[in-house]
Amino acid sequence: MTRLILVRHGATEWNREGRYQGHSDTPLSAEGVAQAQRLIERLRGKMVGQVVSSDLERAHATARILAEGLHLPLTRVDPRLREIDLGEWEGRLASEIAVDDAPAWEARNQNPVDIGAPGGETTRQLAQRVWSCLDELAAQVPQGTALVVSHGLSLATVLCRVRGVPLQQASEIIPENAEPVEVHWPVGGGATR
Numbered sequence: 001m002t003r004l005i006l007v008r009h010g011a012t013e014w015n016r017e018g019r020y021q022g023h024s025d026t027p028l029s030a031e032g033v034a035q036a037q038r039l040i041e042r043l044r045g046k047m048v049g050q051v052v053s054s055d056l057e058r059a060h061a062t063a064r065i066l067a068e069g070l071h072l073p074l075t076r077v078d079p080r081l082r083e084i085d086l087g088e089w090e091g092r093l094a095s096e097i098a099v100d101d102a103p104a105w106e107a108r109n110q111n112p113v114d115i116g117a118p119g120g121e122t123t124r125q126l127a128q129r130v131w132s133c134l135d136e137l138a139a140q141v142p143q144g145t146a147l148v149v150s151h152g153l154s155l156a157t158v159l160c161r162v163r164g165v166p167l168q169q170a171s172e173i174i175p176e177n178a179e180p181v182e183v184h185w186p187v188g189g190g191a192t193r
C-alpha cells in the first residue's frame with residue numbers, strides 16, 4: 001500500500017465567490033497562499049518522500065509552497081490530477097446555471113456520475129483519469145508516502161474509492177481547501193465503485 005496525503009489546493013477568489021473553476025487556471029488568493037504556508041507545519045514529520053501535483057496553477061502553486069517549505073522534491077506535475085472539466089459552466093455560479101441552463105443542470109443533478117456539464121466531462125471520466133495517475137504513482141512507490149495536491153472533486157473521487165463510497169456521493173465528501181487527508185492506495189489498483 002502506498003500512503004497518500006491528499007491536499008486540496010489553497011483558496012482562490014473563485015472559491016470565495018462560489019464560482020465553478022474546473023479546468024480554468026485560476027491563481028491562489030492571498031488567503032490560499034497563507035493556507036498553504038500554514039499547512040507546512042502540520043505536515044512536518046509525516047515522512048513524505050515526494051510531492052505530486054495537478055498542473056493547474058492553484059494546485060501547482062500550493063504544491064510548490066509545500067515542497068519548498070518541507071524540503072521535498074516536486075517530482076510530478078500531471079494533468080490527470082486536474083479538477084473536473086466543467087465545460088460551459090466554468091466561471092459561473094451554481095445559482096446562475098440552475099436558471100439559465102435548467103434542463104442540463106437537472107440532468108446532471110439526477111446522474112452526476114455519467115452526465116457532465118455541456119462541453120465538459122462526467123464524474124466517472126474524472127475518476128478514471130485521477131485513479132490511473134494514482135495507480136501509476138503507487139506502482140512507482142509501493143511502500144512510500146507521497147503528498148498529492150489536487151482539487152476538490154478530484155480528491156473526492158479518491159476518497160470514494162478508498163472508503164467504498166459510491167461516486168454518486170462524491171460531491172458530499174469534497175475536502176476543504178488546504179486540509180490534508182491521509183489514505184492508503186492499493187498497489188495494482190483496487191475496487192472501483
